[in-house]
Amino acid sequence: MKILVTGGLGFIGSHTVVELQSEGFEVVVVDNLSNSSKDVLKGIEAITGKQPLFEEFDLRDKPKVQEFFNSYDDIAGVIHFAASKAVGESVEKPLLYYENNIGVLTYILQELEKKGGASFIFSSSCTVYGQADSLPITEDAPVKPAESPYGNTKQVGEEIIRDTCKVNSDLKAIALRYFNPIGAHPSAKIGELPLGVPQNLVPFVTQTAIGLREQLLVFGNDYPTEDGTGIRDYIHVVDLAKAHVKALQRLLEDKNDSNYEVFNLGTGKGSSVLEVIQSFERVSGEKLNYKIVDRRAGDVIAAYADTQKANEVLGWKAKSTLDEALKSAWDWEKTVRA
Numbered sequence: 001m002k003i004l005v006t007g008g009l010g011f012i013g014s015h016t017v018v019e020l021q022s023e024g025f026e027v028v029v030v031d032n033l034s035n036s037s038k039d040v041l042k043g044i045e046a047i048t049g050k051q052p053l054f055e056e057f058d059l060r061d062k063p064k065v066q067e068f069f070n071s072y073d074d075i076a077g078v079i080h081f082a083a084s085k086a087v088g089e090s091v092e093k094p095l096l097y098y099e100n101n102i103g104v105l106t107y108i109l110q111e112l113e114k115k116g117g118a119s120f121i122f123s124s125s126c127t128v129y130g131q132a133d134s135l136p137i138t139e140d141a142p143v144k145p146a147e148s149p150y151g152n153t154k155q156v157g158e159e160i161i162r163d164t165c166k167v168n169s170d171l172k173a174i175a176l177r178y179f180n181p182i183g184a185h186p187s188a189k190i191g192e193l194p195l196g197v198p199q200n201l202v203p204f205v206t207q208t209a210i211g212l213r214e215q216l217l218v219f220g221n222d223y224p225t226e227d228g229t230g231i232r233d234y235i236h237v238v239d240l241a242k243a244h245v246k247a248l249q250r251l252l253e254d255k256n257d258s259n260y261e262v263f264n265l266g267t268g269k270g271s272s273v274l275e276v277i278q279s280f281e282r283v284s285g286e287k288l289n290y291k292i293v294d295r296r297a298g299d300v301i302a303a304y305a306d307t308q309k310a311n312e313v314l315g316w317k318a319k320s321t322l323d324e325a326l327k328s329a330w331d332w333e334k335t336v337r338a
């Protein structure tokens, strides 16, 4: 069965391609390499023994998207990762984010409408919850006004899919709200490759430990948490990738309860920034150079998932510990810089 994975050479996409191929799916990747490289294809092949089909083009090119669906008329499902994801950049360049994250989404949905029936999985984010009123966060917690154009593209993206599903009963979709994906494949053949200075905690930690960055800045230790630092739900990217296969199978096997569903993907456990640092030091044997500075604007205090719905309905549970995820991130960093 042929599955289109947009953004399939990126961080989460590449790990998902591996899991899909391991489960016997035939994968076609579309990627414009704006935040990835063709070498990822070799990494995927080294793990699975097979390269996915690869089409290099920009999904903002609507005629190309139409052409693609005309020539691949046997696509049974789409997992849509391709998007721009830097929160700060989205504040500077909102139209780039609206075009890439919203425009492209509508082009793909238009093609799926024409096909008359397809399965669609969307990469959403826990960012839609903002600072939730209670923890852990369930899927029915209210969506809060977005802090950034990036966050807004995930909220509006979900609404676009929901509205489209309402009037197209043939279209089946699942939005997956990721908490904080970290780590790399245990083989260290694929992983996260941030362009420029990483904005996210874990790549900044590994790049500091390897000597690429001078010092990690810990953004605030005066939050109302046990040690004063922010709390997040860090999920191993391989666990996250496996959840996509479960969600896809649910749609392909017509097991979905309605034609638009939403699931949280996290571990259910919150970890503070200082706990991440301690865990990293433990598994790497490295001492991390860090200092506490002021809070970062826009950060929430704490966010971690209630994963019961994904556990019970998708039959999926995150297995890796924070130590395992950080060890894999460190192994990947060492391999990339070797």
Ligand code: NAD
Residues within 6 Å of the ligand: 006, 007, 008, 009, 010, 011, 012, 013, 030, 031, 032, 033, 034, 035, 036, 057, 058, 059, 060, 080, 081, 082, 083, 084, 085, 100, 104, 123, 124, 125, 126, 178, 179, 180, 181
């Ligand atoms: P990534 O940047 O590593 O991967 C995205 C891939 O899409 C890249 O390979 C990029 O080259 C490609 N791409 C972007 N725009 C494209 C276009 N117009 N045409 C073709 N290809 C295009 O990002 P990721 O971390 O793997 O994230 C994947 C998805 O998950 C995104 O939608 C992101 O918003 C979402 N998400 C990520 C996180 C996270 O922390 N990484 C958290 C929540 C949600």
Ligand code: WQD
Residues within 6 Å of the ligand: 085, 087, 124, 125, 126, 127, 151, 179, 180, 199, 200, 201, 202, 204, 216, 217, 218, 219, 220, 229, 230, 231, 232, 273, 296, 299
């Ligand atoms: C985690 C914790 C920081 C960097 C972002 C996006 C969100 C989602 C996931 C896509 C926080 C602290 C970080 C650093 C630090 N992406 N930190 N020093 O903020 O949960 O979410 O990525 O949808 O939309 O906003 O993740 O990794 O940036 O931060 O102290 O150099 O680490 O304050 O407590 P975040 P993060």
